[in-house]
Amino acid sequence: MTDAVLSLRGVGKDYGKRTAVGTIDLEVRRGEIFGLLGPNGAGKTTTISIACGVIAPTRGTVEIGGIALATAPRQAKQKLGLVPQDLAIYEELSATQNLRYFGALYGLRGAVLAERIAWALGAVGLAERAAEPVKQYSGGMKRRCNLAAGLLHRPELVILDEPTVGVDPQSRNHIFDTIRALRRDHGMTVVYVSHYMEEVEALCDRVAIVDRGAIVALGTIEELVAAHAGKGFELELAGDAAAARAAATAHGAVSGDGAVLRLVPTGALAPAIAAIEATGARITSLTSRGTNLEAAFLALTGHALRDGGP
Ligand SMILES: Nc1ncnc2c1ncn2[C@@H]1O[C@H](COP(=O)(O)OP(=O)(O)O)[C@@H](O)[C@H]1O
Ligand SMILES: [Mg+2]
Known part of the structure; x- marks a missing residue:
């Protein structure tokens, strides 16, 4: 058995008669940066929302760090940090105030909370601007603050949903560096959700290509390119x-x-x-x-990734 940090078995979601996610099986291994790549509407956010216990699946089971989400939700969720697609921070509050609030939600208090806030601000490169209201931040800085909020409880697994949408290239690179450092320095496992092929290609060890609510291929970039892009x-x-x-x-x-x-x-x-x-x-x-992930994606899905976009 592999050392899976996240296991999805037969996970799916229907909204009425409409299937958002068919049946997804997935194992994310400890220490990897795992990419979930697919066009808008493919079912990525639905899948990770199920993985995080934010929405209930219509079918299937989730394990986080070997703990079944359905039977021990609090324990399972404690191992995981979700950085949502939609910013979940308060514009009127400073970064520090935001992190105090989110830290309290995780049950952190006092000196431990203060230490974690300082660490998270440092990790995302916001320490110097931490006292300013978030509304004064650039799009990229808001994203980084959003990321910091998901790190405070030092989760084993961090899931980032489209963390670079609306950010400048400099912030994007900063987010990439942060993700690599989280793995390297803190042994965290990362699930990186994106519709940007180049980002997944640059960052991820293994990738699941998601299209129309299903995983159409899974492997390292090299494997996917060799198998499908030729x-x-x-x-x-x-x-x-x-x-x-x-x-x-x-x-x-x-x-x-x-x-x-x-x-x-x-x-x-x-x-x-x-x-x-x-x-x-x-x-x-x-x-x-036939040399890149884009060619593999096209071969697998019959359409270009950006065709599915807005
Ligand atoms: N609450 C909902 N009610 C009905 N349909 C939904 C809901 N959430 C998502 N969907 C549909 O499920 C599909 C997958 O959406 P989503 O998981 O957000 O895709 P992605 O994150 O890959 O862009 C889309 O067709 C979307 O319209
Ligand atoms: Mg999404």
Whole structure:
């Protein structure tokens, strides 16, 4: 048996007749940075909300650090820190005041609370601005304060839901450094939820690709790319690109925009080329692009990640 910090077994959620998450099985191993990658609406937040006990699953079971969430919720939740997608901090309060409030919710008091607040502020790089009201912060600083709130009780497992939405690149890098330090210096396990391919590629040891409420692939980036991305192509078109795109759809998964067409053919490439050329469009360049997670995602889901976005 692996040393799983988080186990989801057959977890799913229906809203009425609508299935938000089908059936998800997942084991997050101790010490890894695990990515949950998928387009908006894929079911990522629903899945981790179930994992954290924020919403009840329609089916399936959750274990956190070997403790069943359904039978010992308090004990299980104590092992986990959730950094939610929507900021959960008070704008009128300072970072320190916010952390005092959240620390108290975790049952921290007195000297221990003060020590944890100082530590968390340091970890996210907010120590110097900690006395200012959060409303004066940049988007990135608010995100970092939100992150600090999820760390106060020193959880074994930190789950971050889209922690870089609306932040500047500098804050984003800061958040990445913080996540790496949490693992390196504090042995924490991290689940990183995002619809940004590059972030997951840069940060995560293993990745589950989520699409339409299901995990469509799971592995290291190298494994996913080797298994699924091997046969992607990028074509540049002259002429009626829209017609060419429409013709290519019959021969594989298509993405890209303007004169660029990305294709993962279902069979051989030649019939796809013939179909494109039959529309009158000309192919001005053709390159193989089977080397990244984006190509794997396209091959697995039949659509580009950003197509699912807002
Ligand atoms: N409370 C809810 N009631 C009804 N449908 C919901 C609710 N929450 C989420 N959904 C639906 O479930 C699906 C998955 O949503 P979500 O888990 O938020 O996706 P993601 O985090 O990957 O963007 C979406 O189609 C969403 O509209
Ligand atoms: Mg979400």
